[in-house]
Amino acid sequence: MQNLSDLNQVQYLAKAKASKYLDAYIDEFIEAFIPSIDKAEIGVLIGNSFKGTVGLKIANRLKKLSFTVSTYYVFNEETDDASFIKVPNSAWLSIENIKGIKETVLIDAINFSDNTLNNDYATNIYRAINSLNAKIYAIDYPSGFPTEGAIKSELEAIKCITSFTCFAPKINFFFPESAFFINDFQVLLPNHKLSLQNNWQLSSENLISRILKPRSKFSHKGSYGHTLIIGGSTYTMGAALLSCSGSLYSGAGLTTACIPESGLTALNTALPEVMYLSRSDLGKDLSKYSAIAFGCGIGVSDEVVSWLNFAIEQPLIIDADGINVLSAHKSFLNKLKPGSIITPHIKEFDRLFGEHNNWWERIETATKKAKELQVFIVLKNQYSFIITPSDVVYINQSGNPAMSSGGMGDVLTGIITGLLAQGYSAEEACIIGCFIHGKAADELSKTQNNVIASAVAKEIPKVIKNLMKGN
Numbered sequence: 001m002q003n004l005s006d007l008n009q010v011q012y013l014a015k016a017k018a019s020k021y022l023d024a025y026i027d028e029f030i031e032a033f034i035p036s037i038d039k040a041e042i043g044v045l046i047g048n049s050f051k052g053t054v055g056l057k058i059a060n061r062l063k064k065l066s067f068t069v070s071t072y073y074v075f076n077e078e079t080d081d082a083s084f085i086k087v088p089n090s091a092w093l094s095i096e097n098i099k100g101i102k103e104t105v106l107i108d109a110i111n112f113s114d115n116t117l118n119n120d121y122a123t124n125i126y127r128a129i130n131s132l133n134a135k136i137y138a139i140d141y142p143s144g145f146p147t148e149g150a151i152k153s154e155l156e157a158i159k160c161i162t163s164f165t166c167f168a169p170k171i172n173f174f175f176p177e178s179a180f181f182i183n184d185f186q187v188l189l190p191n192h193k194l195s196l197q198n199n200w201q202l203s204s205e206n207l208i209s210r211i212l213k214p215r216s217k218f219s220h221k222g223s224y225g226h227t228l229i230i231g232g233s234t235y236t237m238g239a240a241l242l243s244c245s246g247s248l249y250s251g252a253g254l255t256t257a258c259i260p261e262s263g264l265t266a267l268n269t270a271l272p273e274v275m276y277l278s279r280s281d282l283g284k285d286l287s288k289y290s291a292i293a294f295g296c297g298i299g300v301s302d303e304v305v306s307w308l309n310f311a312i313e314q315p316l317i318i319d320a321d322g323i324n325v326l327s328a329h330k331s332f333l334n335k336l337k338p339g340s341i342i343t344p345h346i347k348e349f350d351r352l353f354g355e356h357n358n359w360w361e362r363i364e365t366a367t368k369k370a371k372e373l374q375v376f377i378v379l380k381n382q383y384s385f386i387i388t389p390s391d392v393v394y395i396n397q398s399g400n401p402a403m404s405s406g407g408m409g410d411v412l413t414g415i416i417t418g419l420l421a422q423g424y425s426a427e428e429a430c431i432i433g434c435f436i437h438g439k440a441a442d443e444l445s446k447t448q449n450n451v452i453a454s455a456v457a458k459e460i461p462k463v464i465k466n467l468m469k470g471n
């Protein structure tokens, strides 16, 4: 099997193979495109590129299917050498004429490359096309959009409603900055690639199903580890409790909460399965715990700093205020035990490692820091990135905007801690944890507009059970 990640690569294959892939892509494009449009008049924007030739083939197929199709040749007279498509100069579309395009459904077949970023002609073309306010569907990815590397704030590229991407989603689709250019993407011919390039991995249902281990006969609570959740303070006790519920519902054998005494009634009422460790006992030996989380709702007082100073002798999962304490006391970073996990959201990440201009830079920093400190970094967002010390970056694809509410991160921390306690490696715990957390919310959001963190925690056992059926 060929390791392909981009439709553009197809042109360099042997002729027979190239046309096999191209035909298959066009078949799937037509199948996915037609149900998504509500108009029979379609405009196809053809560039002097390999993408342009694909666009022409798609235009011909649509004509055969009785759609009314206009083809617009958006060439750059000065720089395009007309090596791909031969059309008379008179058919080229000037920037001034773009506003005359009447179709409200357009297919972007202009170009693949992002090397036109500094090309005024391309920039003006993209701007003029975007100002039509048409629904634009992109072949593979929108023209002018970089598939990797920083998505700069000044970028001009085609803004599409759906990108019918070939072989694999492009890495930059997973960054929030892409939302400006790509409303949605669908992967066509997904089985023709082995993976994303180099060190990027998509974490998928298949992968998670393969890693999950069934609970064994004759096992008991001692078989599934003991977590300690150190968190909570007067006004954010809930964060610690939510984290405990993540541990509990992910299947940890025992869960102990180290919270202020004032939270005890709430703990016993909400989660009677969870045990309690007083703050004053925090200075004692913690080695009996199989996994320890630090930080959810704990605050950033001097006392918290002293607790972290003690707890950091063990590998930890550090979240929320725990990360804020690390940010204020950077020397702690070098004390982290190898295999520790930090789970920042964007603000916590930038507090810890400095402001970043874009997500590409953020991932670069995370990769460097994970290696340097030998820790795992779970950078949370719509698509969370799990950055490992071995350079591999997993992209989590489960989850949705229904879960954008307080306490979600606290539950995730508990889940990862619970999985670690059950004997999964740090890498496995991070990728399984992110996936099942998002998947639980995906299931709930089929019938709910928004989902709350405690509901996500409660859904976890069902999600794990369903994933196990797949292995």
Ligand SMILES: NC(=O)C1=CN([C@@H]2O[C@H](COP(=O)(O)OP(=O)(O)OC[C@H]3O[C@@H](n4cnc5c(N)ncnc54)[C@H](O)[C@@H]3O)[C@@H](O)[C@H]2O)[C@@H](O)CC1
Binding pocket: 235, 236, 237, 238, 239, 240, 295, 296, 297, 298, 299, 320, 321, 345, 346, 347, 348, 380, 381, 382, 406, 407, 408, 409, 410
């Ligand atoms: N029930 C509770 O007791 C809760 C307590 N919490 C605790 O409150 C403390 C402060 O944490 P916050 O995160 O609210 O404060 P921060 O000031 O660190 O950041 C919150 C802001 O970050 C931004 N953000 C961007 N991406 C995000 C992402 N993927 N996840 C979360 N935020 C993202 C949002 O604009 C959000 O308003 C922590 O200790 C936390 O554990 C919160 O988790 C909320 C629930």
